[in-house]
Amino acid sequence: MSKFAKKKDGELPAVSTASLPDIVFMLLFFFMTVTVMKDSSLKVENTLPNASEIKKLEKKDRVIYIYVGKPTPEFASKFGSEPKIQLNDKFAGPSEVGDYILMERAKKSQDLQNVLTTALKVDKNANMGLISDIKQELREVNALKVNYTTYDGDAFNNLQ
Amino acid sequence: MGRRAGAPEVNAGSMADIAFLLLIFFLVTTTIETDAGLDRMLPPIEPPETDVIIKQKNIFQVSINKNGQLLADEELTDLKDLREKAMAFLDNNGDGSCNYCKGKRNSESSDNPEKAIISLKNDRETKYSTYITVQNELVGAYNDLRNRESMRLYNRKFVELEADYLNPETDSDTKEELKEKVQKIQKLFPQKLSEAETSSSN
Numbered sequence: 493m494s495k496f497a498k499k500k501d502g503e504l505p506a507v508s509t510a511s512l513p514d515i516v517f518m519l520l521f522f523f524m525t526v527t528v529m530k531d532s533s534l535k536v537e538n539t540l541p542n543a544s545e546i547k548k549l550e551k552k553d554r555v556i557y558i559y560v561g562k563p564t565p566e567f568a569s570k571f572g573s574e575p576k577i578q579l580n581d582k583f584a585g586p587s588e589v590g591d592y593i594l595m596e597r598a599k600k601s602q603d604l605q606n607v608l609t610t611a612l613k614v615d616k617n618a619n620m621g622l623i624s625d626i627k628q629e630l631r632e633v634n635a636l637k638v639n640y641t642t643y644d645g646d647a648f649n650n651l652q
Numbered sequence: 653m654g655r656r657a658g659a660p661e662v663n664a665g666s667m668a669d670i671a672f673l674l675l676i677f678f679l680v681t682t683t684i685e686t687d688a689g690l691d692r693m694l695p696p697i698e699p700p701e702t703d704v705i706i707k708q709k710n711i712f713q714v715s716i717n718k719n720g721q722l723l724a725d726e727e728l729t730d731l732k733d734l735r736e737k738a739m740a741f742l743d744n745n746g747d748g749s750c751n752y753c754k755g756k757r758n759s760e761s762s763d764n765p766e767k768a769i770i771s772l773k774n775d776r777e778t779k780y781s782t783y784i785t786v787q788n789e790l791v792g793a794y795n796d797l798r799n800r801e802s803m804r805l806y807n808r809k810f811v812e813l814e815a816d817y818l819n820p821e822t823d824s825d826t827k828e829e830l831k832e833k834v835q836k837i838q839k840l841f842p843q844k845l846s847e848a849e850t851s852s853s854n
Contacts, residue, residue: 509668512668513664513667513668513671516668516671516672516675517671519675520671520674520675520678523675523678523679523682524678526682527678527681527682540689541780541781541784541785542784543689543690543784543785543787543788544788544792545690545788545791545792545795545811546688546689546690547688547689547690547691547814547815547818548687548688548815548818549687549688549689550818550819550820551820555687609691611687611689613687614780615780616779616780616781616784617779617780617781618779618780619776619777619778619779619780620774620775620776620777620778620779620780620783621776621777623780623783624774624776627694627847630694631694631695631696631697632697634696634697635694636693636694636695636696637691637693637694638691638692638693638694639687639689639690639691639692640689640690640692640784640787641687641688641689642688642689642690642784642788644688647784647785647788647789648731648732648785650781650782650784650785651720651731651781651782651785
C-alpha cells in the first residue's frame with residue numbers, strides 16, 4: 493500500500509515553470525513570422541490627403557507602392573524641392589515607373605501577376621502633372637488598377 | 653575534486669527572460685496596419701475598336717483648373733455642391749427607362765444611369781489634394797446612390813456589403829451570396845468615370 497501513500501495535507505506542489513520558455517518562444521516565433529520590416533525608408537515628405545469613400549487595401553503581397561512628394565530636408569540640397577517620385581529606395585523620373593512596375597510584377601508569383609494593385613502614396617502638395625505622367629506610364633504597362641492611398645477623414649480638410 | 657563529477661549544468665532559468673526580451677522587441681516593431689484609399693481603374697491605352705457616339709447631355713464634364721476652381725457642367729461650382737450635382741445628373745432618368753431612379757427627368761440631362769458618364773479633367777498644376785477631394789465626391793455620389801438602392805433591396809448599405817465581400821476573412825458561401833448582391837447594385841448604377849488626359853495650363 494505504500495505505492496499509493498496519501499499525500500500529506502497542506503503541501504501544494506510548486507507550479508512548474510519549465511515550460512514557460514517554450515510558451516514564450518512560441519509567441520516569439522509568431523511575431524517574428526508576422527512582422528513585416530519596412531523595406532524602404534521614406535525619402536520624400538508624405539502627408540497623404542484625406543478621403544471618406546475609402547476601401548481597405550487587403551493583402552499586402554498584391555500591392556506595389558509608389559511614393560511621390562518633396563524630398564525631405566536632408567535630400568533637398570541634392571535633389572531640389574520639387575516633388576519627386578520614390579521607387580523602392582531611389583528617386584526616379586516618371587519614365588522609370590513603367591520599368592519598375594514590370595520588374596516588381598515579375599517578382600510576384602504567376603497567379604498574382606494579374607491582380608496587382610498600384611498604391612500611389614502621394615503627398616497632398618504635389619501637382620497633378622507628375623501624377624498624370626505616372627498614370628500614363630501605368631497605362632502603358634497595363635497596370636490599370638490603382639489605389640490613391642489616403643487617410644480616413646473629411647475630404648474637405650484637404651482644401652485648407 | 654568538484655570537477656570529477658562532470659561539467660555542471662547550465663542554468664536555463666534566464667532563458668525565459670531572454671525570450672521575453674526578443675518577444676517585446678518584435679511586438680514593438682510589428683505594424684499590423686492596412687492602408688486604405690480610393691480604388692480607381694485607369695482606362696486601357698488602346699482605343700476601343702468602335703467609336704461610340706455619346707450624346708452631349710449624357711456627359712457630366714468636371715474640370716479643375718490650377719487654382720482649384722471647379723467647372724461642373726459648364727457652371728462654376730463649389731466643391732461642396734459637387735456631390736449633389738453629380739447625383740442629380742446620374743439619377744435624372746431623362747428617357748424614363750430607369751424605374752428605380754428618383755430624378756427630375758430633365759430632358760437636358762442624362763437619359764439613364766446606364767448611359768450617364770462623368771468625365772473628369774484636370775490641369776497639370778492642379779494640387780493633388782484638390783484632385784482627391786473631387787474624386788472622393790464623385791465616388792461618394794455613386795456610393796450614395798448605390799447605398800440608397802441597396803437599402804431598398806437588401807436593407808443594408810452597399811459600402812458594407814462590398815467591404816464584407818472584399819474582406820478575406822469572409823467564408824466562401826457568404827461571399828458567393830454577397831457577390832451577387834454587389835454585382836446587382838453595381839449594375840443599377842455602373843461607375844462610369846472617365847479621366848481625360850490633362851491639359852497644359854496655357
